[in-house]
């Protein structure tokens with residue numbers, strides 16, 4: 001990632017060890033449990049005027065209306081994104097994508113329905129199904145590659161995790177959770193996992209390749225987003241969180257680095273490395289310091305509402321260009337600030353946005369929006385989102401505020417930073433010391 005200067009936090013990378021950790025200037029933490037515009041209806045009006053021209057083809061919002069119908073009830077049982085538990089079913093192909101192995105493509109799936117779809121992911125592909133290309137991003141124990149399917153010639157992203165590293169960093173459970181959670185979810189704003197496989201040294205997760213790069217990069221280039229732009233991205237994230245929560249999944253790692261832009265400018269949440277099914281409470285201290293809720297920092301049990309806190313931090317960061325508890329210091333300093341809970345809201349923040357932020361970034365769980373009687377509905381129905389037509393948003397009928405300049409058709413990775421390539425060859429034969437930890441792959 002580019003060095004974006006000292007006033008911003010660096011891009012975070014997970015520390016898969018049980019202590020705070022730095023890697024290439026990117027910090028993150030994990031401690032295993034337990035504790036410690038528009039039209040008359042009001043569309044997006046502003047384009048990303050502050051983004052440099054090299055980075056943006058931001059449209060001026062001729063068409064994208066956020067408004068219209070009242071929001072659907074987002075409750076787990078009844079809304080358009082309500083979950084229905086189902087046993088294992090056949091894999092479903094997303095409307096615009098194709099499974100890497102053409103034979104594996106299932107019938108089209110209505111993305112607005114939110115029944116649980118367990119894609120058959122285990123051992124579905126092998127290394128020889130793909131031609132590996134450049135690295136798109138790196139993590140603490142692996143990297144994500146652009147690959148091309150030898151069957152349908154389409155491009156995908158494959159996350160490669162080194163088993164030894166996963167085991168050493170005590171991330172076996174999180175890694176298996178990541179695969180299981182991704183296999184379970186099916187939503188327009190969540191990454192699709194097509195399959196997993198392994199060799200003696202590595203685990204492989206085959207996902208859609210999302211060409212538009214990270215929201216993180218766009219935000220840093222833009223410095224901060226105009227109110228309607230932040231609202232658009234926040235609304236797509238809110239729908240995804242609502243969906244995950246309806247499946248009792250806490251995401252726990254919301255931040256602009258994990259939000260990718262597709263070629264049209266819609267968001268896809270990636271990196272389910274900390275996602276976990278939690279019906280009630282959990283204790284694991286994990287996530288990115290700037291985005292942690294105080295109950296996580298204080299090693300208390302916590303629930304899904306930590307994601308709503310993080311949504312508040314994300315909205316703040318999109319509107320201001322920095323996170324509210326950042327002060328240039330160490331993670332310890334950030335934690336102190338989080339526990340102190342004082343947020344300075346710049347005068348340029350829209351009053352409705354500020355009201356929402358105050359209700360999300362509140363340590364008082366009896367007051368935090370998303371954790372109250374109406375659950376996520378109270379977030380979606382907040383005045384700041386008043387013009388959002390949630391159904392149209394869910395079906396991607398709202399024109400995004402920024403269309404990434406993806407060139408050269410599919411397989412263009414020019415919007416991703418360059419990384420040194422892996423030197424160790426994949427797929428080598430040898431003893432499989434850790435395979436028994438990953439029998440689901």
Ligand SMILES: Nc1ncnc2c1ncn2[C@@H]1O[C@H](COP(=O)(O)OP(=O)(O)OP(=O)(O)O)[C@@H](O)[C@H]1O
Nearest residue numbers: 013014136137139140144157207208209210270271
């Ligand atoms: N499906 C995808 N399409 C395009 N790029 C992707 C995709 N998935 C991940 N990436 C890129 O790779 C980077 C690393 O991916 P990811 O965060 O999932 O890995 P990780 O090992 O869990 O990293 P971390 O240690 O930061 O959590 C992402 O920030 C993104 O830039």
